[in-house]
Amino acid sequence: MREHTTSSEISGLYKLSVHERLEIVESCGQLTNEELETLSATKPLTVEEASQMLENVAGIFPLPLSIATHFRVNGRDRLVPMVTEEKSIVAGASYAAKLARSAGGFTASCTEPRMVGQVQIMNCPSPDEAERRVVREAQGILEKANALGGSIVGLGGGGRSLECKVLRTDRGSMLIVDITFDTRDAMGARFVTRACESVAPFLEEITGGRALAKIVSNFAVKRICKAGAVWRKDLLGDGTVAGILDVCEFAIHDKFRCVTHNKGIMNGIDAVAVATGNDFRAIEAAAHAFACREGRYVPLAKYFQDDDGNLRGEIEIPLPVGIVGGSTTNPVARICRKILGVNSVTELAEIMAAVGLAQNFAILRALVQEGLEGSYRRLSGVGVRTSQKT
Numbered sequence: 001m002r003e004h005t006t007s008s009e010i011s012g013l014y015k016l017s018v019h020e021r022l023e024i025v026e027s028c029g030q031l032t033n034e035e036l037e038t039l040s041a042t043k044p045l046t047v048e049e050a051s052q053m054l055e056n057v058a059g060i061f062p063l064p065l066s067i068a069t070h071f072r073v074n075g076r077d078r079l080v081p082m083v084t085e086e087k088s089i090v091a092g093a094s095y096a097a098k099l100a101r102s103a104g105g106f107t108a109s110c111t112e113p114r115m116v117g118q119v120q121i122m123n124c125p126s127p128d129e130a131e132r133r134v135v136r137e138a139q140g141i142l143e144k145a146n147a148l149g150g151s152i153v154g155l156g157g158g159g160r161s162l163e164c165k166v167l168r169t170d171r172g173s174m175l176i177v178d179i180t181f182d183t184r185d186a187m188g189a190r191f192v193t194r195a196c197e198s199v200a201p202f203l204e205e206i207t208g209g210r211a212l213a214k215i216v217s218n219f220a221v222k223r224i225c226k227a228g229a230v231w232r233k234d235l236l237g238d239g240t241v242a243g244i245l246d247v248c249e250f251a252i253h254d255k256f257r258c259v260t261h262n263k264g265i266m267n268g269i270d271a272v273a274v275a276t277g278n279d280f281r282a283i284e285a286a287a288h289a290f291a292c293r294e295g296r297y298v299p300l301a302k303y304f305q306d307d308d309g310n311l312r313g314e315i316e317i318p319l320p321v322g323i324v325g326g327s328t329t330n331p332v333a334r335i336c337r338k339i340l341g342v343n344s345v346t347e348l349a350e351i352m353a354a355v356g357l358a359q360n361f362a363i364l365r366a367l368v369q370e371g372l373e374g375s376y377r378r379l380s381g382v383g384v385r386t387s388q389k390t
């Protein structure tokens with residue numbers, strides 16, 4: 001049994017056997033023997049268990065779970081579990097985090113966890129009058145939504161505000177009621193959809209119309225996370241700083257590059273999302289929609305040179321994630337959250353934003369230096385040695 005450490009500064013993890021790595025993770029995450037067994041897949045998910053999770057199950061599709069090292073976010077070290085099949089992602093993130101540490105690591109912050117649910121109301125006899133009535137009854141509608149109860153409401157979450165608009169479409173006017181919910185530590189998609197369903201009859205009563213779609217919106221622009229880090233000029237070299245700014249500028253001005261730039265960010269974020277039992281499709285949908293929220297698709301992470309010539313990277317991204325509910329109850333996801341040491345959805349989202357930025361930095365640096373294929377061969381003490389991605 002190793003001595004317990006909370007430092008994420010672990011060099012040479014790649015040189016160890018899987019068993020030795022597990023020992024380190026066990027000690028850092030203070031895992032129980034049972035958790036260790038679960039993690040090392042001596043007790044894998046059975047086909048029978050899987051078939052309780054969804055329909056038509058005919059097998060299991062395993063993916064590697066790796067640990068990114070060297071992350072320090074808001075002054076606290078974190079070992080970051082990542083589930084992905086793509087080589088170099090974990091090594092790249094770890095290396096970027098290692099370089100960022102010497103300037104203090106990542107700072108990150110998040111807004112409150114707000115998700116929007118929508119109710120579409122058709123055939124209102126007078127859509128404009130219906131809109132006015134819904135606005136007048138807003139408080140009552142929110143109270144009815146919160147009467148649904150459950151853990152989110154119990155923990156102080158629930159409906160917070162309401163907006164209403166009339167869409168004039170080729171299929172006639174329709175009233176859209178957008179309700180904003182505080183989802184506390186949950187991603188909240190199911191809760192929000194259920195709450196929208198529960199208020200639909202009342203909305204029909206008020207408007208005289210017929211409620212059709214009642215569903216969460218994945219345009220999660222009301223839960224935004226920001227992260228930043230500085231990479232020192234003396235560690236990178238002037239040429240690399242300038243090159244990263246140039247490659248970033250390429251993404252700012254060119255959609256073909258920009259989508260790839262953002263895809264690299266999502267490589268890191270999705271890997272943590274999968275490890276922690278989160279819906280990476282929802283995160284992807286929100287991220288790319290956010291990237292073109294002003295009508296032009298832009299990079300989610302940008303870089304500047306500070307007054308000392310160091311490179312500063314910043315990311316801003318919606319992160320609709322949870323630490324309770326849905327697939328977060330998966331036993332491995334629970335262990336991954338324990339390794340991460342997160343106790344709130346905000347903490348998780350902040351780490352994910354930092355990982356996205358780290359991932360992006362690692363790729364930009366590699367593109368500027370020896371190219372992707374050659375880059376990770378040079379990495380020492382942080383991860384895999386070669387990149388075989390084609």
Ligand code: MEV
Nearest residue numbers: 260261263264267363364
């Ligand atoms: C590959 O999965 C992702 C990258 O193409 C991202 C990028 O080019 O920024 C390497």
